[in-house]
Amino acid sequence: MPEKISLSRTIIKTAGVLAIFTVAVTLGVVIFIYLSSGSEKELLHLSGGDYLISRGLWLSLASFLFGLMAILTASGLSKKKKWSRVTSLLTAVILTLLVPIGTIFGLKLLFNIFSQEMKNWFNSGKTNYPGGPPGSQKPGIKLELLTDRAEHQPAKRSNI
Numbered sequence: 001m002p003e004k005i006s007l008s009r010t011i012i013k014t015a016g017v018l019a020i021f022t023v024a025v026t027l028g029v030v031i032f033i034y035l036s037s038g039s040e041k042e043l044l045h046l047s048g049g050d051y052l053i054s055r056g057l058w059l060s061l062a063s064f065l066f067g068l069m070a071i072l073t074a075s076g077l078s079k080k081k082k083w084s085r086v087t088s089l090l091t092a093v094i095l096t097l098l099v100p101i102g103t104i105f106g107l108k109l110l111f112n113i114f115s116q117e118m119k120n121w122f123n124s125g126k127t128n129y130p131g132g133p134p135g136s137q138k139p140g141i142k143l144e145l146l147t148d149r150a151e152h153q154p155a156k157r158s159n160i
Helices: 003-036 041-046 049-078 082-096 101-113 116-123 141-151
Strands: none
Touching: 003 049, 003 082, 003 101, 003 116, 041 049, 049 082, 082 101, 082 116, 101 116
């Protein structure tokens, strides 16, 4: 696996694992706040705990989805799946928004995604034909004209 692909895979995998860790911590904080308020929900409301609980649950869900996407993307990159290139771009954009460390990793990931090494990684083993593989091309007007022209040209005579 090329160096830029390996580095991109490591960045994405690390971001996914950290997102799953964020889910565990956020759910732990939400449960602690809920249980510490006891039977008096008025105290929970006055302290802003109800707001924190609702936002914490949404943050947990978003972090879980991001972590799952990142881990699947990391495995897709190693298997040269086409969809992993798109999801790694999405992961890089999301990481770029997470200031300050996520921005650094997100920008590095963006540079790696648009590098020639990444393009070669996904296109390796495939030959690019203009109209698809030779067996799947349908003869069009241009192909027929070229074929007719080649067949009806008189043979060149040599003066020997």
